[in-house]
Each structure stands twice: as C-alpha cells, then as structure tokens.
Amino acid sequence: MRRSRCTREVGYRDSDAWPGQFKVGTWAFVLHRISGLALVLFVFIHLAAMASALRGQDAFDRTMAFLHRPVFRPLEVALLAALLFHGLNGLRIILLDLGVGFRYQKHMFWAAFALAAAGTLTGAWYLLAPLIGGMGR
Amino acid sequence: MEACENTIRLEIYRWEPRREPRPRFQFFHRPWQSRLTVLGLLQEVYEEHDSSLAFRSSCREGICGACAMLVNGRYRLACATPVADLGTKCITVAPLPRLRVIKDLVVDLEPFWRAHEAVRPYLTPPSGPPGGREFLQSPRDRERMGQAIACILCGSCFSACPTHWTGKHDLGPAALTRTFRFYADSRDGDGAARLARADRGLWRCRYALNCTDACPRNVNPAHHIRELRRQAVRSWLGRVTRRT
Ligand code: HEM
Ligand code: SF4
Ligand code: FES
Numbered sequence: 001m002r003r004s005r006c007t008r009e010v011g012y013r014d015s016d017a018w019p020g021q022f023k024v025g026t027w028a029f030v031l032h033r034i035s036g037l038a039l040v041l042f043v044f045i046h047l048a049a050m051a052s053a054l055r056g057q058d059a060f061d062r063t064m065a066f067l068h069r070p071v072f073r074p075l076e077v078a079l080l081a082a083l084l085f086h087g088l089n090g091l092r093i094i095l096l097d098l099g100v101g102f103r104y105q106k107h108m109f110w111a112a113f114a115l116a117a118a119g120t121l122t123g124a125w126y127l128l129a130p131l132i133g134g135m136g137r
Numbered sequence: 138m139e140a141c142e143n144t145i146r147l148e149i150y151r152w153e154p155r156r157e158p159r160p161r162f163q164f165f166h167r168p169w170q171s172r173l174t175v176l177g178l179l180q181e182v183y184e185e186h187d188s189s190l191a192f193r194s195s196c197r198e199g200i201c202g203a204c205a206m207l208v209n210g211r212y213r214l215a216c217a218t219p220v221a222d223l224g225t226k227c228i229t230v231a232p233l234p235r236l237r238v239i240k241d242l243v244v245d246l247e248p249f250w251r252a253h254e255a256v257r258p259y260l261t262p263p264s265g266p267p268g269g270r271e272f273l274q275s276p277r278d279r280e281r282m283g284q285a286i287a288c289i290l291c292g293s294c295f296s297a298c299p300t301h302w303t304g305k306h307d308l309g310p311a312a313l314t315r316t317f318r319f320y321a322d323s324r325d326g327d328g329a330a331r332l333a334r335a336d337r338g339l340w341r342c343r344y345a346l347n348c349t350d351a352c353p354r355n356v357n358p359a360h361h362i363r364e365l366r367r368q369a370v371r372s373w374l375g376r377v378t379r380r381t
Contacts, residue, residue: 025345026299032343096344099367102360105346 024106032089035082042079073127080127081120088112143169145220147178149190150231153240160238162229163187169226175208176215178228179242191240202291205353206242207231212293212351233296249295252312256334260319263326278323285318285361287354294348294358300341308338310348310358317361320368332369339365 052063092108095101101108145167152160165182173181176194183190192215193203199217206215208230209223220228236244266272294310295301301309308316316335319325332339339362348358 023345023347023350025350026347029299029343029345093344096359097363097366099360099363102346102349102357105344 024109028089028092028105028109028112031085032093035086035089038079038082039086042082070131073131076127077120077124080123081116084116084119085112088116144226145169145178146227147182148227148229149179149182149241150229151190151241152238154238169220171219171221173220174216175213175218175220175223175228175230176204178220179215179230190242192242199353200289202289205233205291205293207234212297212353214291214353217353233292235296235302236292244292244296246292249290249292249309249311252295252308252338253290253315256308256312256316256331257327258312258315258319260322260325261327262324272324274323281321281323282318283321283361284354284356285314285321288314288318288352288356288358289354290315291353293351293353294356297347297351299345299347300343307341308335310342310362313338313342313365314356314358314361317365320365329372332365332372335365336369339369342366 049063049067053060089109089112092105092112095108096105147165147167148162149165150160151163165186167178167181176192176197179190179192179194183192192206194216195201195203197204197216199214202214204215205212207213208215208218209225209228212233215230220226230242232238232242232244236246236248239245262272288311290311292311294314298310313335316331320328320331325331342359342362344359346359349356349360352358
C-alpha cells in the first residue's frame with residue numbers, strides 16, 4: 001500500500017480538534033464562563049463610570065454623554081445577552097447542584113439559551129431601533 | 138465519502154510523534170462481516186496490512202477498559218462495538234482526545250492513573266471481617282453504590298472532561314466516581330478521609346456532563362460527583378454545628 005494514495009494528512013497535533021467532542025454541556029460551560037467574566041468586566045466599567053461622580057457633576061455628565069454614544073448600544077445588547085444567559089443557565093446549574101434534572105440537562109440548556117435569545121432580541125429592538133431610525137443621541 | 142457497499146472503509150489515525158511531524162489518517166478497505174467488532178477490524182489490519190499499527194486491548198469482552206477510543210467521533214470500547222451497530226460502513230477510529238499520543242491509538246494515561254492512585258481505590262474496612270470469615274453486604278447496601286461499580290477505568294470520561302482540558306482537574310470524573318464507590322460501600326470505613334482526599338478535585342466539576350455522555354459503561358460520573366459533594370457539605374455542616 002502506497003502511502004500517498006492511502007493516507008490523508010491532518011493538520012492538528014492529535015485528535016483534540018475532533019468537533020463532536022463539544023457537546024451541549026461543554027457549550028453551556030464555556031458560555032457560562034465567558035458570560036461570567038464579561039459580567040465581572042462590566043462591574044468594573046460600571047464602577048469606574050459611577051466613580052466619575054466623585055469628581056463633580058460636570059465630570060459625571062461628561063461620562064454619561066460619552067456612554068450615550070451610539071457605539072455603546074450594541075455593547076449594551078451584548079451585556080443583556082450575557083446577563084440573561086448567565087442568570088438562566090445559572091438556574092440550570094443550581095438545579096443540577098440540587099440533583100434535579102440530570103437527564104434533562106440538554107433541554108434545560110436549550111431552554112435557557114432560547115429564553116436568553118428571546119430576551120436579547122426584545123431588548124435589542126428597544127436599544128437599537130432608535131439608532132436605525134437615525135435618532136441616536 | 139465514497140460508497141461502501143460490501144466493504145468497510147476504515148480510516149485509522151496514525152502517528153508516531155517521535156518520528157513523524159504530523160498525524161495522518163490511513164485508509165483501509167476490508168470485506169464486510171456483520172459479526173466483526175471494531176477491535177476485530179484493527180486486528181485484521183494489524184495481521185494483514187500493517188503490523189506497525191499500535192492499539193491496546195486485553196480482555197476483548199468489554200471489561201478491562203484497554204481499548205477505549207473514538208469510533209466515528211464517539212467514545213467506545215472497540216471490542217464491545219460491533220461494526221453492524223455503527224449504522225455505516227465508513228468507520229473512523231482515533232485515539233482518546235486530549236491525552237498525549239504515544240503511538241497511533243495508544244495514548245499516555247499516566248495522569249489518569251495518578252489521579253486514580255491518589256484516591257486510594259481499594260476497600261479499607263475498619264476492622265477484619267466479622268467472625269474472621271468474609272464481609273457480607275445486603276442487596277440494599279449494594280444498591281447504594283449504584284452504577285458507580287460498573288466503571289472499568291477506560292479513561293473516556295477523563296479524556297472528555299472540559300475541566301481536564303484546562304489542565305487543572307486534579308482528579309477527574311473516574312477517580313471521583315471511584316471515591317464515591319468506596320464511600321458508599323457499607324464495608325468501607327475510610328469515609329471522612331476519602332472525602333478529604335477527593336476535596337482537591339471535587340469542586341472543579343462544572344456540570345458539562347461530557348463524562349456522562351462519554352462513558353461506554355453507562356456510568357454517570359457527574360451524578361456521583363454531585364452525591365459526593367452533598368456528603369462533603371453534610372459532613373462540613375455537621376462539623377461546624379457541633380463546634381458552636
Ligand atoms: C443573574 C444572576 C446570576 C446567577 C443565577 C448566577 C449563577 C451562577 C452560578 C450557579 C455559577 C456557578 C457555575 C458553576 O458552578 O459551574 C456562576 C459562576 C460565575 N458567575 Fe454567576 N450568576 C449570576 C450573576 C453573575 C454576575 C452579575 C456576575 C459578574 C459580576 C457573575 C460572574 C460569575 C463568574 C465569573 C462565574 C465563574 C464562572 C466559571 O467558573 O466558569 N455571575 N454564576
Ligand atoms: S466512568 Fe465510564 S468513561 Fe469513566 S473510566 Fe469508568 S468506564 Fe470509563
Ligand atoms: S479489550 Fe478489554 S475492554 Fe476492550
């Protein structure tokens with residue numbers, strides 16, 4: 001058997017990149033961690049913004065004006081998505097911790113995901129529609 | 138994919154890291170036999186095509202755990218997987234992911250065995266058997282260990298656990314399942330120390346439940362991890378309430 005005909009080179013180091021290994025629960029774990037870290041980042045940004053009030057009313061007004069720019073709207077949508085998913089999937093994890101619904105963990109993930117997506121889309125409509133209408137402040 | 142009518146199109150992951158820079162998949166065509174297992178196929182390839190193919194097996198009846206590998210992307214015991222069960226004649230086999238490949242389908246399970254050793258995976262009765270005869274166990278007490286007892290240490294769950302992928306999981310699903318198996322054993326007397334030894338890995342589980350998906354023996358490691366956590370919390374609560 002000649003090697004050239006009968007083999008296929010693979011680029012990755014071992015079978016790590018096998019796509020099937022990312023099961024639903026893995027995505028739940030990865031998304032939960034990413035959203036959790038994003039929320040922590042937000043807390044710091046939020047604290048920094050609020051802390052500008054310590055430097056007087058003008059400083060605070062300037063910060064607020066800056067944050068009201070249209071570019072921040074999509075970020076607010078992302079924040080909403082992270083918060084909704086993290087909170088809802090957090091409930092799933094708490095249920096699993098209580099020993100409830102191991103068998104339905106995938107359904108619970110999809111439920112959390114769908115509710116978060118629905119909430120995000122609703123929120124996005126309110127947050128982004130004014131921009132699209134050319135009314136962004 | 139080519140059509141595979143009366144032949145099996147077998148694709149095998151080949152790599153000898155010491156000699157070859159990159160892995161490759163090697164193709165073989167084998168006549169279809171309905172009663173063949175995946176391990177049987179590998180054996181045929183080894184005997185008839187290429188004796189440099191490396192894979193592990195021992196019992197050939199699904200009880201030793203040596204032949205765990207990915208078959209068409211799923212964790213399986215090659216010896217307990219008839220090709221007729223795969224629903225296709227195109228078969229791809231690869232070694233357990235995220236473990237160091239030694240050669241072809243053989244991976245280095247050293248981290249897995251180290252974790253296993255760390256939880257002292259053997260019965261530690263408080264004293265000798267009553268009357269010097271043997272330890273008896275009622276069916277009800279046996280029931281408490283549940284399916285945890287079915288683990289054959291194949292390494293699939295360890296390979297599948299995303300916490301292990303991050304390189305930080307000290308113990309992994311199988312060692313914790315083994316801890317539970319002895320913790321719940323009515324004949325064992327090492328309970329508190331078992332919880333203490335499991336502590337460093339017990340709280341790392343994030344319920345990805347890949348272990349449960351992976352296990353070819355239908356063990357549910359995540360369930361046993363949760364049960365151990367519950368016991369750990371209970372014993373901790375017992376300690377703090379007694380102190381006050
Ligand atoms: C909406 C209410 C929230 C719920 C129900 C919730 C629930 C949870 C739960 C149950 C976990 C444990 C995950 C695990 O054991 O696998 C967790 C982890 C975490 N949460 Fe939250 N959380 C909430 C809000 C927040 C907020 C506001 C932040 C940011 C300040 C945050 C940051 C994190 C981080 C960083 C982790 C660690 C993620 C990891 O270990 O992968 N969470 N959350
Ligand atoms: S729990 Fe299942 S997957 Fe994990 S080592 Fe035991 S038999 Fe293998
Ligand atoms: S050879 Fe023992 S489990 Fe397959």
